[in-house]
Amino acid sequence: MAPKRTTVRDLRRHNRSTLLSKLFFDGPLSRHELSRLTGLSAATVSNVTGELVEDRLIIEAGLVESDGGRPRVLLRVDPQYGHVIGIDVGETGVKVELFDLAMNRLAAADHPIRTPKPDPGEVAEQIVSGVNQVLRSSGVEERTVLGIGVGVPGTVEQSEPVVVHAQTIGWEGVALEQLLRAGGITLPLFFDNGAKTLGQAEMWFGAGRGARHAVIALIGSGVGAAVIADGTTYRGSTSSAGEWGHTTIVYDGRTCRCGSHGCLEAYIGAEGILDRYRRTRGGRDLPGTDEQSQLDALVAAAVRSKTAAKVLEETAGYLGAGIANLINLFNPERIVLGGWAGLAIGGRLLPMVRQVAQAHALRHPYGVTSIELCQLGPDAVAVGAATLPVAALLDEGADPRENTAAA
Numbered sequence: 001m002a003p004k005r006t007t008v009r010d011l012r013r014h015n016r017s018t019l020l021s022k023l024f025f026d027g028p029l030s031r032h033e034l035s036r037l038t039g040l041s042a043a044t045v046s047n048v049t050g051e052l053v054e055d056r057l058i059i060e061a062g063l064v065e066s067d068g069g070r071p072r073v074l075l076r077v078d079p080q081y082g083h084v085i086g087i088d089v090g091e092t093g094v095k096v097e098l099f100d101l102a103m104n105r106l107a108a109a110d111h112p113i114r115t116p117k118p119d120p121g122e123v124a125e126q127i128v129s130g131v132n133q134v135l136r137s138s139g140v141e142e143r144t145v146l147g148i149g150v151g152v153p154g155t156v157e158q159s160e161p162v163v164v165h166a167q168t169i170g171w172e173g174v175a176l177e178q179l180l181r182a183g184g185i186t187l188p189l190f191f192d193n194g195a196k197t198l199g200q201a202e203m204w205f206g207a208g209r210g211a212r213h214a215v216i217a218l219i220g221s222g223v224g225a226a227v228i229a230d231g232t233t234y235r236g237s238t239s240s241a242g243e244w245g246h247t248t249i250v251y252d253g254r255t256c257r258c259g260s261h262g263c264l265e266a267y268i269g270a271e272g273i274l275d276r277y278r279r280t281r282g283g284r285d286l287p288g289t290d291e292q293s294q295l296d297a298l299v300a301a302a303v304r305s306k307t308a309a310k311v312l313e314e315t316a317g318y319l320g321a322g323i324a325n326l327i328n329l330f331n332p333e334r335i336v337l338g339g340w341a342g343l344a345i346g347g348r349l350l351p352m353v354r355q356v357a358q359a360h361a362l363r364h365p366y367g368v369t370s371i372e373l374c375q376l377g378p379d380a381v382a383v384g385a386a387t388l389p390v391a392a393l394l395d396e397g398a399d400p401r402e403n404t405a406a407a
């Protein structure tokens with residue numbers, strides 16, 4: 001077998017990526033600490049950080065005392081180096097958010113979607129107008145934006161150009177990248193499934209930090225998951241892995257939006273929960289104009305209404321059983337429940353969900369798992385989408401706008 005040739009260029013890129021990532025996640029750090037934490041020699045750290053300073057990617061951030069010696073200079077990623085935009089194409093609206101490189105949110109724009117099967121062209125228009133809106137309201141110049149990350153429902157086929165398959169909202173092979181280019185977007189674009197971007201946000205900054213094996217579950221109108229195996233998102237052969245919401249929880253059960261029957265989503269997605277409640281009340285609707293306010297009304301009603309309490313109890317049952325399946329399949333250290341509906345029901349139902357999961361999972365893998373709520377709130381899909389261009393920057397150790405120049 002021919003050994004894999006590592007070129008000088010590969011090595012340089014690897015070292016830049018290693019040091020930049022370390023500073024992004026754990027900075028500020030001194031060169032001495034960088035060398036100790038990465039195993040790179042003092043000379044390499046000194047050379048590469050010198051380059052990164054010259055490229056303005058990192059800056060000095062004060063001094064730290066060292067034992068006996070001269071004080072050491074601290075380094076960090078320069079939050080002003082550039083900006084990133086994260087977009088959440090959710091089932092209730094399009095959220096566009098602009099961040100600096102320290103992931104401080106500088107501006108946000110929200111466009112509601114009022115139909116369960118939105119037209120891709122209209123969604124693309126909303127994205128384009130949202131991008132212009134956040135640039136305008138923050139006063140950030142477009143030339144400082146490193147890239148735009150877009151989180152969408154369904155499967156993202158990472159082809160040229162990117163294509164989205166989102167059966168539940170009626171998108172079959174939608175060329176979203178082309179639509180955005182036609183709408184005038186010239187910045188680098190990155191796409192991923194919304195649950196996977198939420199997963200990345202929670203792994204980087206939230207409840208997943210420090211775990212190597214985790215599942216981040218997103219419960220909104222629909223249900224998805226990001227499976228993190230050995231530190232990276234498990235994608236499968238065409239990137240659709242993690243469609244936990246469409247695993248069967250009841251054979252021949254309720255009709256799901258995907259067209260199948262008995263999917264987990266049809267029971268624990270907000271739409272499924274509200275529909276189950278409506279049916280117990282002879283079709284009478286809950287107060288509220290949208291799913292979010294109706295689900296809040298249901299959770300509030302459970303204090304006095306036996307019917308509402310029973311529907312929530314059953315929801316905890318389906319959710320706990322679904323989580324037990326995740327535990328048995330993936331042996332994660334941590335399961336993180338997120339999404340707006342996950343947070344709305346999770347606070348109240350978590351103890352019961354844990355009980356059911358324990359009853360259905362194998363004892364050993366259950367014993368090494370914790371089940372927690374996400375920490376970044378219901379907006380984490382947009383934050384996660386914004387991490388996609390940042391991940392490209394950290395992986396390459398260079399600006400994603402200069403892909404060719406960096407090679």
Ligand SMILES: [Zn+2]
Nearest residue numbers: 246256258263
């Ligand atoms: Zn389904």
